[in-house]
Amino acid sequence: MSEVSATERDIAPPAPGYWAMAGRKLLRDRAAMISLAVLVIIALLCAAAPWYAAHIAHTNPFRSNLSGTVMRHGKPVEVLGAANNPLHLGIEPIGPSWRLGPYMLGADQQGRDVAARLLYGGGNSLIISFAAAAVCLVLAAITGILAGFFGGWVDRVISWLLDALWAFPVFLLAISLSVVLIAHGIDLGLFRLDASSLALPITIIGVIYVPYVARPVRGLVMGLRQSDYVLAAIGIGAPAWRILWFDILPNVISALVVFAPLIIALDLLTEAALSFLSIGVQPPAASWGTIIHDGESLIYTRPMVAIAPGLAIVITVLALNILGDGLRDALDPRAKLRN
Amino acid sequence: MSTPLLTIDRLSKTYTTGSGLTRAGKSLIRAVDDVSFTIADGETLGLVGESGCGKSTLGRCVTRLLDVSSGRITLAGTDITRQRGAALRATRADLQMIFQDPYASLNPRRRVRDIVAEPLIVHRRGNRATVSDSVRRLIADVGLRPEHLDRFPHEFSGGQRQRVGIARALALAPRLIVADEPVSALDVSVQAQIINLLTDLKRDRGIAMLFIAHDLGVVRQIADRVAVMYLGHIVEIGATEQILAAAAHPYTEALISAVPVADPARAKQRHRIVLAGDPPSPANPPSGCPFHPRCRYATDICKTAMPALREMADGRSVACHHPVGIDQAA
Numbered sequence: 001m002s003e004v005s006a007t008e009r010d011i012a013p014p015a016p017g018y019w020a021m022a023g024r025k026l027l028r029d030r031a032a033m034i035s036l037a038v039l040v041i042i043a044l045l046c047a048a049a050p051w052y053a054a055h056i057a058h059t060n061p062f063r064s065n066l067s068g069t070v071m072r073h074g075k076p077v078e079v080l081g082a083a084n085n086p087l088h089l090g091i092e093p094i095g096p097s098w099r100l101g102p103y104m105l106g107a108d109q110q111g112r113d114v115a116a117r118l119l120y121g122g123g124n125s126l127i128i129s130f131a132a133a134a135v136c137l138v139l140a141a142i143t144g145i146l147a148g149f150f151g152g153w154v155d156r157v158i159s160w161l162l163d164a165l166w167a168f169p170v171f172l173l174a175i176s177l178s179v180v181l182i183a184h185g186i187d188l189g190l191f192r193l194d195a196s197s198l199a200l201p202i203t204i205i206g207v208i209y210v211p212y213v214a215r216p217v218r219g220l221v222m223g224l225r226q227s228d229y230v231l232a233a234i235g236i237g238a239p240a241w242r243i244l245w246f247d248i249l250p251n252v253i254s255a256l257v258v259f260a261p262l263i264i265a266l267d268l269l270t271e272a273a274l275s276f277l278s279i280g281v282q283p284p285a286a287s288w289g290t291i292i293h294d295g296e297s298l299i300y301t302r303p304m305v306a307i308a309p310g311l312a313i314v315i316t317v318l319a320l321n322i323l324g325d326g327l328r329d330a331l332d333p334r335a336k337l338r339n
Numbered sequence: 340m341s342t343p344l345l346t347i348d349r350l351s352k353t354y355t356t357g358s359g360l361t362r363a364g365k366s367l368i369r370a371v372d373d374v375s376f377t378i379a380d381g382e383t384l385g386l387v388g389e390s391g392c393g394k395s396t397l398g399r400c401v402t403r404l405l406d407v408s409s410g411r412i413t414l415a416g417t418d419i420t421r422q423r424g425a426a427l428r429a430t431r432a433d434l435q436m437i438f439q440d441p442y443a444s445l446n447p448r449r450r451v452r453d454i455v456a457e458p459l460i461v462h463r464r465g466n467r468a469t470v471s472d473s474v475r476r477l478i479a480d481v482g483l484r485p486e487h488l489d490r491f492p493h494e495f496s497g498g499q500r501q502r503v504g505i506a507r508a509l510a511l512a513p514r515l516i517v518a519d520e521p522v523s524a525l526d527v528s529v530q531a532q533i534i535n536l537l538t539d540l541k542r543d544r545g546i547a548m549l550f551i552a553h554d555l556g557v558v559r560q561i562a563d564r565v566a567v568m569y570l571g572h573i574v575e576i577g578a579t580e581q582i583l584a585a586a587a588h589p590y591t592e593a594l595i596s597a598v599p600v601a602d603p604a605r606a607k608q609r610h611r612i613v614l615a616g617d618p619p620s621p622a623n624p625p626s627g628c629p630f631h632p633r634c635r636y637a638t639d640i641c642k643t644a645m646p647a648l649r650e651m652a653d654g655r656s657v658a659c660h661h662p663v664g665i666d667q668a669a
Contacts, residue, residue, distance in 0.1 A: 015494055038382050228444035230509070231404050236458040237431035246457075296345045 018250070025330040032326025035319035042316055046126055049119035057102050057116045062284045065111035070094065070102050079103070079111040084301075096304050102162025102280060108294045108305050118308050121286035125313075128201050128287065129267035129282075136213060136263055137256050143210065144217025149225055149244060159218070167210040174270060177204045178279035201280050205267050213259050220255055224248055254331045261324035264315040272313055289312050342376035343414060344547050345401070345515055349411030350374045352393070352400050356622065368622045370396040372571035374410075375648075378515065384549040385542060385562030385579065387555055387594065390616055393571040394551045395439070397515045401549060402436045415514065432462050435508040439520040440532060441500035445492040451478070451503050452488040458510040477506040482536060498529035502536070509540065516541075517549045522557060534560050556598045559583055567591045570629040572623055573648060577655025587655060587662040589634045628660065636661045 009249045015021070026032055045052075053061050069076040072094075073288030080091045093107035096114075105114040147158040166174075181200060186193040224230055226248065233243045268288075274280035276288025283290065288309035352371040354663040378384045388394045399405040401412060405417065412420045419430050435458075438444035445454055455477055475485055481502040492500055494582045500520060507517055509641045518537065522530040538561050541548055552558050558565055559579060566576040567588060575588040586592040593612040600606040614633050619625050625632050631641035640660050 015491055018491075228438050228440055229446045231399075232436070232438060232444050232504075233446075235402055235404055235431060235434075235436045235456070235460055236507070236511075237428035238457065238461045239428075242457075242461065246449065246453075247446050 006264075008037070011138060012203055018254075021158050022254075022330045026326055029326040029329065031322050032330075033320040036325070037047045038315065038319040039323065040269035042122065042312070042319075043126060046119050046122035046297060049123055051117065051121070052119055053113070053116040056100055057104070057113045059083065059102060059116060061113050061116035061120055061286075063112070065107070067112060067216055072097065079107050080109075087322045092301055093298065093305075095302060105304050105308050108291075108302075109298060111125075114295075114305050114308060117286045117291055118312065119287075121281075121288050121291050121309060122312055123274075124281050124287040125199060125268060125271055125289070126316075128198055128205065128271045130266050131198075132209075132267040132271070133260060133264040135202060136209045136267070137260060139210045140205070140213035140217055141252055141256060144214040145244065145248060147214070148218040148221025149240070149248060151222070151225075155218075158214075162211040162214055167206070168208075170208055170275065173208050174204055174274060175277065177208075178274055182282070184281050196282050196285075198281070198285075200270060201274060205270050205274070208270075209266060213263065215255070216259075217238065217255060220251060221248055224251055258328045258331055261320040261327065265320040268313060268317060268320070272309075344380045344415055344427070345378040345549075346411075346413040347374060347401065348411040348413070350397070350400060350412065351408045352396050352405060353408045366622045367625070369571050370460050370621060374571070374573050376566055376570075376573065376576060378547050378549060379515070381541070381545040381547055382564065383550055383562045383566040384539075386549060386551045386568060387553060387558055388560075388566060388568035390551055391507050391618060391621070392568045393415060393621070394553075394568050395519050397568070398519045398549060398551050402434055402517050403430070404436070430456075431513045433509040435511065435513040435516050437501075437508050437518040438502050440524050441497055441504050442492075442524075444504055445500055447492055449491050450491055451483075451495075454492075454503060455506045455510060457577065458507060462511055464511070474506075477510055479507045480509065480540070482532075489562030495557045496529070497525050498533060501525060501533055505533075505536065505540070509544075509546075512544070513546060515549065517546045517551070519551045520553065521550075523553065530557065537561060549552065554598075555583065555594050559598075567594065570618060570624060572629060572658060574630065574658045575655065576648070578654075581653065581655055585664055587651065587657040587664065588630075589636050589661075589663060590630050592663050628658075636663070 016024075042134065054058060065079050070079055071077070077094060079094050081094065082091060084092055091109075093109060093111060094103050095107040097104055103113055103115070105118065108114055108117070111149050143158050143162065147155040147162075168176075178201070179267035181193075183205070186200065186203070193203060208232045227247075230243060233247055271280055271287060272292065275287045276293045278290075278293065281287040281290055291309040292306045295302070295304075295309070298305050351369065352372060354368040354370060356366055356368055363599055366449060372393075374397060376384065384524065386394050386397065394661055396405065400407045403422070404413075407420060408589065410420070411418060414430065414434060416584055417430070419427070429587075450530055453473075455474045456470050459465060464470070465473065474488065476505070477486065478488060481504070483502050485500070487495075492503065495503065497624065503522075503523075521537070522533050525533060537548070537550075540546065541561075548561075550558060550561055562579050563577050564577060565582050566573050567582075567590065568574070569590050575582065575586065575591045577587075577660070583595060586595050593614050596609070596612040600609060612635070616633055619632065625642075627643045628634070628637070628641045628646050631637040634641065638661065644656045646660045648656045651662065652655045
């Protein structure tokens with residue numbers, strides 16, 4: 001047997017696994033970690049919505065409060081007061097108090113606490129965008145892997161379906177599906193979605209972005225299919241499932257991890273757009289999009305009703321995008337060379 | 340001679356290229372064209388030729404990583420040309436491959452332990468404990484140490500990675516290994532180590548080998564016989580010493596003259612044959628003998644008639660109308 005000379009790398013301890021390495025790199029990425037912290041804080045605040053409504057705002061954010069009063073500077077003030085114009089025509093909801101308590105961000109046109117609705121709505125927005133992204137990534141992974149790995153007619157059928165979906169502009173498709181389905185929900189025997197359930201926007205938003213992820217996954221898998229180590233696995237006689245599991249899936253998953261925050265951000269924006277058009281989350285439930293819709297008619301007098309959810313969307317999407325960049329840098333082995 | 344381990348009978352591999360929807364827009368590439376040879380048990384056949392001559396394609400056809408277009412591959416008496424499913428998987432245990440690029444042929448996400456154990460697990464050779472023992476033994480046999488088992492491929496040098504690739508190919512105790520330029524991606528100093536390792540392994544285990552290379556110097560050290568390939572055809576095949584001592588095909592002659600000579604005195608007096616031009620495209624091969632546009636002995640017959648591979652008096656076979664240094668009457 002020939003000798004292998006002892007070098008320093010022989011003495012070094014074994015390197016950590018791929019995911020451990022990526023995790024370490026991500027932990028060192030300050031922008032990504034701040035974004036992650038921002039997202040966690042937003043999620044926790046939204047999760048605390050019922051507690052906030054009960055113990056700080058002391059209101060039910062789903063019931064209108066047309067004739068109530070609230071204490072401001074020691075005096076009782078009407079939640080829906082007369083408008084502040086010369087003729088006192090119309091009504092004007094109470095403005096923000098800017099301190100923790102009832103109507104911190106003011107009231108909407110039905111006298112509901114905007115701050116409490118913002119937290120409840122954020123919960124729905126986040127649930128929909130995360131769940132829709134999960135639906136999208138799972139469907140894209142399945143279709144992309146099947147098309148890329150098996151090729152032939154499997155690839156042709158899947159690619160044809162994806163192209164058909166891709167041919168529609170995203171919002172046109174989302175709006176058409178929502179308008180049609182929002183009235184009755186989906187009823188396919190075993191698979192039923194109620195019109196008022198969050199599952200309906202989740203399904204619609206999840207499906208429309210599938211081609212945008214499935215295409216790159218298919219390309220990635222087609223490339224891996226030709227790689228020497230997959231050929232080596234075939235040469236060993238490994239069955240297809242082992243090759244998919246050990247050689248293909250780990251690469252696909254790291255690609256999906258990079259895609260995930262970007263798709264969540266896209267889904268959040270799409271959900272807001274649909275809800276703004278009243279074809280997403282249905283009242284009395286709220287989402288950031290429906291609150292912006294509520295604030296549209298108050299934009300000149302009480303702009304905070306629309307600005308608050310708008311800001312929430314901007315901050316969340318920005319944090320998701322920065323986190324996505326960080327994940328890409330941490331998971332992409334070539335990123336090291338680029339620096 | 341008893342039945343050979345591997346018999347390749349008139350094997351061809353053609354590709355269609357081009358994008359046209361109609362047949363007219365496509366062109367046919369004959370990557371491997373009507374190739375026949377045999378490998379005996381425990382024998383090493385070196386397959387040499389320049390880049391693009393079809394030698395890697397031939398290697399991948401033999402290991403059934405590519406489907407052949409026509410011809411027959413027989414391994415130990417069994418026709419494996421069209422095998423599928425379980426039969427093919429069983430055949431693969433006898434027929435392993437070592438790849439050219441040790442950086443690309445090992446999954447970067449898996450540890451050496453798992454890479455070398457994979458063939459044993461796939462073919463259900465033993466339980467967890469015996470697989471672990473076998474992996475340790477294999478790793479030692481290829482000159483690596485037990486502490487290397489938990490490393491990832493990127494932690495190794497090219498030579499060490501190739502040792503991992505060899506351990507994986509040996510795991511199932513195959514009867515034939517196709518080594519596709521196993522050392523051409525390595526440093527010259529490491530090349531010799533890997534060649535020595537392969538020589539030891541095939542001698543100790545009696546494994547037959549199809550050793551693909553583009554360099555006769557490498558083949559000289561390991562091969563019992565040599566086949567020279569040009570543009571999808573085998574142009575000369577015979578015993579290594581015989582061919583290296585005196586080439587009969589003009590192309591082989593040029594290849595041999597390109598092998599560097601270590602002795603400066605001898606290097607000065609030898610004459611190098613420099614081939615003019617590039618190898619022709621296999622999509623548009625020359626008429627007659629594929630080598631005639633670059634051949635210094637070519638005559639009119641070479642432009643029209645394709646020479647057949649004929650056995651010479653000394654046992655080698657040559658596909659040439661004017662074999663060098665051989666009496667035509669023989």
